[in-house]
Amino acid sequence: MGSAQDVYALLKEQLKGGKTQVLLPGDGEKYEESIKRWSKHCEKRAACVVKVASAADASTTVKFVKEHKIPFVVRGGGHSTSGSASIEDGLIIDLSLMRDVTVDVEKKTIRAEGGTLWVDVDEEAAKYGLATVGGTVNHTGVGGLTLGGGYGYLTGRYGLTVDNLLDVEVVLASGEQVVASETENPDLFWAIRGAGQNFGVVTAFTFQGHPQTNPVFAGPLIFLPDKLPQVVGFLNTFHSKNDGDQAMLLGFTCPPPANAPVILTQLFYNGTHEEGTSFFQPLLDIGPVANMTSMLPYEKLNACMNEGQGFGGRKMFGGGAYKLPLAPVFVQAIFDEFIWFCTSQPDMTESLLLFETVPYKEVVKVPNEKMAFSNRGEYYNLATMMKWADPALDERVREFSRALLKRASQAAGVQQDEDVRSAEGVGVYGNYVNTDVSANELYGKNAKKLEELKKKYDPENLFDRGTRLVPRPVVVVN
Numbered sequence: 001m002g003s004a005q006d007v008y009a010l011l012k013e014q015l016k017g018g019k020t021q022v023l024l025p026g027d028g029e030k031y032e033e034s035i036k037r038w039s040k041h042c043e044k045r046a047a048c049v050v051k052v053a054s055a056a057d058a059s060t061t062v063k064f065v066k067e068h069k070i071p072f073v074v075r076g077g078g079h080s081t082s083g084s085a086s087i088e089d090g091l092i093i094d095l096s097l098m099r100d101v102t103v104d105v106e107k108k109t110i111r112a113e114g115g116t117l118w119v120d121v122d123e124e125a126a127k128y129g130l131a132t133v134g135g136t137v138n139h140t141g142v143g144g145l146t147l148g149g150g151y152g153y154l155t156g157r158y159g160l161t162v163d164n165l166l167d168v169e170v171v172l173a174s175g176e177q178v179v180a181s182e183t184e185n186p187d188l189f190w191a192i193r194g195a196g197q198n199f200g201v202v203t204a205f206t207f208q209g210h211p212q213t214n215p216v217f218a219g220p221l222i223f224l225p226d227k228l229p230q231v232v233g234f235l236n237t238f239h240s241k242n243d244g245d246q247a248m249l250l251g252f253t254c255p256p257p258a259n260a261p262v263i264l265t266q267l268f269y270n271g272t273h274e275e276g277t278s279f280f281q282p283l284l285d286i287g288p289v290a291n292m293t294s295m296l297p298y299e300k301l302n303a304c305m306n307e308g309q310g311f312g313g314r315k316m317f318g319g320g321a322y323k324l325p326l327a328p329v330f331v332q333a334i335f336d337e338f339i340w341f342c343t344s345q346p347d348m349t350e351s352l353l354l355f356e357t358v359p360y361k362e363v364v365k366v367p368n369e370k371m372a373f374s375n376r377g378e379y380y381n382l383a384t385m386m387k388w389a390d391p392a393l394d395e396r397v398r399e400f401s402r403a404l405l406k407r408a409s410q411a412a413g414v415q416q417d418e419d420v421r422s423a424e425g426v427g428v429y430g431n432y433v434n435t436d437v438s439a440n441e442l443y444g445k446n447a448k449k450l451e452e453l454k455k456k457y458d459p460e461n462l463f464d465r466g467t468r469l470v471p472r473p474v475v476v477v478n
């Protein structure tokens, strides 16, 4: 036993007899498909991809990589832009064959396997008149989104995705399969909700479902740039006007075919057409150049933005935060700078900057100490979704996005720096950042407890590709 081929042949042998697939670089299209990611920027040529079909096979694979000291990552929906679900020369535990969703009608709970996409959850739950807080683009993975926190249109009413998580089934670094909930392994459950990628392979999530039988009012309005002050004026009233059943995303982009700057708004009202149009009437009165709002069944809502958010191209998320009201002059400056950058580089006009005005009243009812997730505060998420083509621009894009978000967050009333940060949340959403952000930046006061729990549940730091919870070993050079 020596070569990598021999080692993976042994793994194949251990996993044979079920539906699990072990793919190697020589396996043609199946292998090539398995390493594709939402962002090309995150595609790496793994030495082996194990598409596990059961929790037992996930456990066998974890024990195997531990024994053979093979570096590995876990892939849920493949949408992160941090690169933490892909690996060069290591092994991928790919959960994409595990997409079953079951609903317990009596308890109103939804159990989703670890590789489920939000479309699976939305559609199955809707058959029973239920919904939970899921992602706004439904081909996103339940795994990464939930383990990092999770915001959706229903956040204003029901809080974060992790606030609706009742239990998880996890394969730990030891290979042991356990359940974590408020009553079983509660410390692990505390850590999973916000820092889950560091603690194991979650093979199933159980969510609280909520009755959602009515269709919703939603869709985009597009404005020309000269309307920006008026649109910001409306957004500033949204803060006090909403009762949790509304959301409004405000975005800047230059979409094809014209590649000309526009203001994009995505509206949501969990109610009738009359209620929706009445709530957003002042915005409609500003005069959008396109109005694509309509009534939708809830399970179609999260498909609304799918089209502009497909696979392909190099992409990177960045995260910041802002408070309302926003000064129109400040938003104009951000608009000008963002649009200037995206139009002065090649193939970047589809990039998007988003003021995600999703009501936080339910989010801040839960203290930051309640679980690992630490981004609860009286502010909203600001996000960049950069898209480009040339690898030579990677560093330039990263630096631009980071600097813009930091400045914008500060100017919009949210401090992200540890030494000046207020008592509220950290001011950055973990699912929008890269893995070079420190545990202190992402988890604030919760970082110390996470370090202790990491030592308890993953003492050898096998799940090491996300945000680093334990310090790197010090290398002494003589």
Ligand SMILES: Cc1cc2nc3c(=O)[nH]c(=O)nc-3n(C[C@H](O)[C@H](O)[C@H](O)COP(=O)(O)OP(=O)(O)OC[C@H]3O[C@@H](n4cnc5c(N)ncnc54)[C@H](O)[C@@H]3O)c2cc1C
Pocket: 038, 073, 074, 075, 076, 077, 078, 079, 080, 081, 084, 085, 095, 114, 115, 134, 135, 136, 137, 140, 141, 142, 143, 144, 145, 146, 147, 148, 149, 150, 151, 152, 196, 197, 200, 201, 202, 203, 309, 431, 432, 465, 466
């Ligand atoms: C188009 C688009 C829309 C988005 N919209 C939203 C939104 O509305 N709300 C929101 O909150 N976020 C949103 N996001 C951000 C999203 O939360 C992250 O990109 C998230 O990482 C995606 O999860 P994934 O499973 O698809 O990604 P992956 O890249 O597969 O995984 C991300 C991380 O989680 C780990 N992981 C995934 N599944 C598991 C599992 N079952 N067990 C253990 N570890 C696992 C991976 O190892 C990796 O470290 C969006 C992202 C995109 C690309």
